[in-house]
Amino acid sequence: MTTTLTSKKKQPKQGMLYNVMRQFNNAADIIELNTNIRKILEVTNNEFVVHFPVRMDNGEVEIFTGYRVQHNNALGPYKGGLRYHPTVDIDAARALAMWMTWKTSLAGLPYGGAKGGIQLDPTKYSQDELQRITRRFTYALGDNIGPELDIPAPDVNTNPQTMAWILDTYMSTKSPNERSKNLHVVTGKPIGAGGSEGRDRATGYGVFLTIKFWAEHNTIDLKNKTFIVQGFGNVGYWASHFLKKEGAILIAVQDAYGSIHNHEGISPEKLLDYAKAKKGSISGFAGANVIDNAEFFGLDCDICIPAALGNQVTVDNAHDIKARLIAEGANGPTDVKAEEILLKRGIDIIPDILCNSGGVIGSYFEWLQNRNGEIWQLDEVLEKLERKMRESFNKVMYKTKTKNLDMRTAAFVIAIERLEETYVQRGIFP
Structure with a gap:
């Protein structure tokens, strides 16, 4: 959850459905998606x-x-x-x-x-x-x-x-x-009740992994890199936890109750303990200062992780963002017009359908274990998750390079092409 960000002159937000349809149509146009299959996928x-x-x-x-x-x-x-x-x-x-x-x-x-x-x-x-x-x-x-x-x-x-x-x-x-x-x-x-080890951290771990892969791809050392997180639930906490292990520094957090900042660093573990005691709220945490919500996305940092709700990065704040990377822990946090601004400014975006896919991959592992009567250990789950996430990341990066696409468009192209192939091979009933 998060509060609505304020700005001097707010632009009307486009809904998430508008955004996802724009993203789909863009990728479908690029690959010249079969017209009949397009009709199926757009509804x-x-x-x-x-x-x-x-x-x-x-x-x-x-x-x-x-x-x-x-x-x-x-x-x-x-x-x-x-x-x-x-x-x-x-x-x-x-x-x-x-x-x-x-x-x-x-x-x-x-x-x-x-x-x-x-x-x-x-x-x-x-x-x-x-x-x-x-x-x-x-x-x-x-x-x-x-x-x-x-x-x-x-x-x-x-x-x-x-x-x-x-x-x-x-x-x-x-x-x-x-x-x-x-x-x-x-x-x-x-x-x-039949849950899987590691499912609780799968989404946040996946967010961390994609950031780690991106850093490796760009020969960047995550040590001492600063990051901010919007939303401090499971996704925000676990992403912060694993980034901290790599030496990165959490400097600001925003949730539904407000925003806090400490340029020297915030302990994810201490903040989580505090939030649990306060029924999920980070408000009043002694290890950081309160800042205005409108200042959050404009903070000087290396990595920005929106891990709350959709449509948080908009034309109202896209010009203020100083991060080199946006890693979308939430679904649809960046609207299409804001993304155009960010890409022109040279800011990389790891798209939601890649960045936070650790959750559904972890769910797949749980589903398989239940189906097959198996129980996997935590290290096995995380190892399988990393292998699956790396495979997806590498596919996206290959597509960005060979087709000269941004990461979101590349991810959409890969996803849609797989569906198109399925429909072509199976046909359409009747």
């Missing part, structure tokens, strides 16, 4: 909007709206997170589902793309209320999710506990002899 397969009642702790009934959008499943089951946030609506779900299709395709996974969630502010509800909301949402989705059909995972404001509630509710609708076959209906579960 979603299925969209579910459910309204459901939940009794609150005070006895009153509240009606919630939930969404699940399934964009494409040509490569395998739909895959994507569920988020609980006031900004969740059908267009946001459509955009995020499309990004998941490109992300899983780029990573070489046997998955399609989906996304969804509930339009709510989870801080306004008790743990018991969130459990009832989650279980009722799962029941409302019914057989529109499933271990070989559509596999949800955590996203903004959801976590392993949320996935455990979904799993238990879904399995409760099945006969006793079928329940053991449905453990992989969700990923990102707690370890005790």
Whole structure:
């Protein structure tokens, strides 16, 4: 989560759906994508909007709206997170589902793309209320999710506990002899409920890895390089944790409650402990000074990691950014007009469908373990994750060099070409 950034003269933001369609069309034009396949990929397969009642702790009934959008499943089951946030609506779900299709395709996974969630502010509800909301949402989705059909995972404001509630509710609708076959209906579960070692850090570790690969590609030493992070949940923390191990220095963090800065460095571990004690807020952390939210992206640093919500880097702040690299830990954090400005300024962008794909790769590993009755150790998971991420990174860099493309366009081209090949080989029914 993050606050809306202020500026002297704000420009109207384009929605995430506008951004992802611009990105898709740009790549599709470059590869001269088959017209019929283009028609398929530019729309979603299925969209579910459910309204459901939940009794609150005070006895009153509240009606919630939930969404699940399934964009494409040509490569395998739909895959994507569920988020609980006031900004969740059908267009946001459509955009995020499309990004998941490109992300899983780029990573070489046997998955399609989906996304969804509930339009709510989870801080306004008790743990018991969130459990009832989650279980009722799962029941409302019914057989529109499933271990070989559509596999949800955590996203903004959801976590392993949320996935455990979904799993238990879904399995409760099945006969006793079928329940053991449905453990992989969700990923990102707690370890005790069938989760995988390393899934908690997979997305943040993947963000770190792509930064590390980028540094190696450009013969840059990460030691003493400074970085800032927007969003200090799982992704922001773990990316910071691993960058610190490389000698990089975290100098600023922004979350929904404000922004803090210390040019001498902020300890990710101490900040995490503080945030946990403050119910997720970094506000008031003694190891840094408070700064205005509008100053955050303009801080002098080497690396910027937006790891919160979409549309945070805009035309209003793109000219202020001093980082040499933007590593997109969030989905769609940079709008298309801002990206044009950044690229002209020589700032590299590791695109979201590459940068934060460690999460869905980690989910794939969990899904495989559940499916095959296996349990992998942490070092095995991280080793497999690094190998998979490096393979994707190298493909993107090769495409940027051979086709003279920016990294996002190269990543989209690779993802779309894989889908195009699938449709060409299989044909279109009937």
